[in-house]
Amino acid sequence: MTQLTVRGIDAKLHQYLKQEAERRGESVNRYVLSLLRNAAGDESNTQKTLRHHDLDHLAGTWSEDEFEAFDRQLAAQRTIDEEIWR
Numbered sequence: 001m002t003q004l005t006v007r008g009i010d011a012k013l014h015q016y017l018k019q020e021a022e023r024r025g026e027s028v029n030r031y032v033l034s035l036l037r038n039a040a041g042d043e044s045n046t047q048k049t050l051r052h053h054d055l056d057h058l059a060g061t062w063s064e065d066e067f068e069a070f071d072r073q074l075a076a077q078r079t080i081d082e083e084i085w086r
Helices: 011-024 028-039 064-077
Strands: none
Touching (some): 011 028
């Protein structure tokens, strides 16, 4: 394997790369390699399953009453209208 040194990375960019790598659960090196591969059009070694975390802040925020109301609405949407399917 070849090594590559990238110079001129400012503190703000370095911090972003570290945070994004941590969010993805991987090393900075692995994250930067995936960015380079994607930029080069080589997606053969990238993650096959993307993980999204944009709704994480909502997890566990509903009260029991809110959950039950939501669950009732879902149940109502899941009923099958026999007249339509005859």
